[in-house]
Amino acid sequence: MEDNKVVAAEEKLENPLIKYKNLIILFFLFVIATLTVLSNNEIFVVSFQKIKAIKFEYVIIIIGMVLFLWLSDGFLLYYPLRHTKINFWDSLMVNFAGSFFSNVTPYSSGSQPARLYYLYKKGITVDKSIGGVIFKAVSYQWVIVILGLISLFTGRKVIFKMDNYRIVLTLGFIYNAGLFIVTLIIANSKKIADLLIHLVKTIGNKQNKEKELSKTKIQIIQGIENFHNNMHQYLVSAKMNFVMFFTYTIRQLVYNSIPIIILYALDFPVKEYLIELISLSALMNIIVTIVPTPGGVVAAEGVFLLLFGLIYTSTDTNDLLAVMLMWRFFTHYLLIIVGFLAVIYLTTTNSKKKKRGMINAS
Numbered sequence: 566m567e568d569n570k571v572v573a574a575e576e577k578l579e580n581p582l583i584k585y586k587n588l589i590i591l592f593f594l595f596v597i598a599t600l601t602v603l604s605n606n607e608i609f610v611v612s613f614q615k616i617k618a619i620k621f622e623y624v625i626i627i628i629g630m631v632l633f634l635w636l637s638d639g640f641l642l643y644y645p646l647r648h649t650k651i652n653f654w655d656s657l658m659v660n661f662a663g664s665f666f667s668n669v670t671p672y673s674s675g676s677q678p679a680r681l682y683y684l685y686k687k688g689i690t691v692d693k694s695i696g697g698v699i700f701k702a703v704s705y706q707w708v709i710v711i712l713g714l715i716s717l718f719t720g721r722k723v724i725f726k727m728d729n730y731r732i733v734l735t736l737g738f739i740y741n742a743g744l745f746i747v748t749l750i751i752a753n754s755k756k757i758a759d760l761l762i763h764l765v766k767t768i769g770n771k772q773n774k775e776k777e778l779s780k781t782k783i784q785i786i787q788g789i790e791n792f793h794n795n796m797h798q799y800l801v802s803a804k805m806n807f808v809m810f811f812t813y814t815i816r817q818l819v820y821n822s823i824p825i826i827i828l829y830a831l832d833f834p835v836k837e838y839l840i841e842l843i844s845l846s847a848l849m850n851i852i853v854t855i856v857p858t859p860g861g862v863v864a865a866e867g868v869f870l871l872l873f874g875l876i877y878t879s880t881d882t883n884d885l886l887a888v889m890l891m892w893r894f895f896t897h898y899l900l901i902i903v904g905f906l907a908v909i910y911l912t913t914t915n916s917k918k919k920k921r922g923m924i925n926a927s
Contacts, residue, residue: 581666581679582908592669595862596898615831615887623830630819630826631895635661635903637816641704642680644808645697645799650688658907659683665904668897671857677702683911699748700799704809706745708817713738713851720844723875737851821846824873824892831888838876845872866893 582589639657646656662683667676677698684694717724724734799805825842829835835842849868856864869889877885 580912581662581675581682582912584678585666585670585675588675589669615884616891619827619830619891623826627823627826627830627891627895630823631899633819634816634896635900637812637819638664641701641809641812641816642697644812645700645805646684646689646693649690649693651684655687658911659687661900661904661907662911663904664900665908668901668904686911696799700805700809703745703748704806704813706741706748708810708813709847709850710738710741710745712814712817712821712847713741716844716847720841720848723841723845724848733852733855734848737848737853737855740855741851817847817850818843820896821850823896824869824888827888827891828873831884833877833884833888841876842873845876848872865897869893 636657639653639660642660642663643651643653643656651659659680663676663680666679667673669675680698681691681694684697685691689697724731821843824846825835825839828842849865849872852868853865858864866889869892870885873885873888
């Protein structure tokens, strides 16, 4: 009977590789077309030559920072779920897979469903998976909004030059703050949980079912209650909130520092603009989130050149383009490659486990 429940639950969960297959194909076709065009563009060829001239020690530093980003992001998924069956390696792979689907779907819409799917495949119940994923998302929104607000003050000298971009920046703050508030309300509101339970019961009554709820409905209601209880425990735990907030803050500061390291490695003047550069990096995160392109493709590159161009007004375009290409490769495209490998790993390991289960059953 228990096996039938598992099979029924698996049938309701859709593999993100199938769900987003058209978007994945389009994304890779777009990347191939873009690389083909860029490889024949003289400006990008010159910029690539500048990248090749960067000192090896700076490449090692950047790789170290990227590894820290990956490990810390895996930890941020693992920490809320550490008392479940999942281990750090699996949470790291699941997070890589979620990052892959985040970067190939509009508004990163495939990120959380993919994480939930692979967590479920690792034996984590849906209510606990949703709790961990949403708590991670709430923590992220909280950190980038706070860092963004701080950056409005610390980078005000440069921001005053953003006459044409203030509306976009304002929309970015409204979007991210609104997303944080709505997610927090959904996660912490007992009324919403009660409303969902009421809707489940009402649907059963309208369909003239038996007075007693079916086992499926009981499981749904129990799942809603468990999810609310898990989220309440997360949100009232000072230790959990501190660990998540502190880790995310350090992670974002490291992420925002990567373009500055690249600028320094390519002999840009950095020390006199250090505060403004960090501020612009934080604000860039706010702006890019409102652009619907998968992973902010094209938008992130354009915003980078526009924002940093406010500081380096007299710089050769090729130099700034070289910084952008290197930054985007290490923080975005490399993650897509690793994320795709993680998707293949999770898919093949799940298939092997399923085959072993069938063999043992026979």
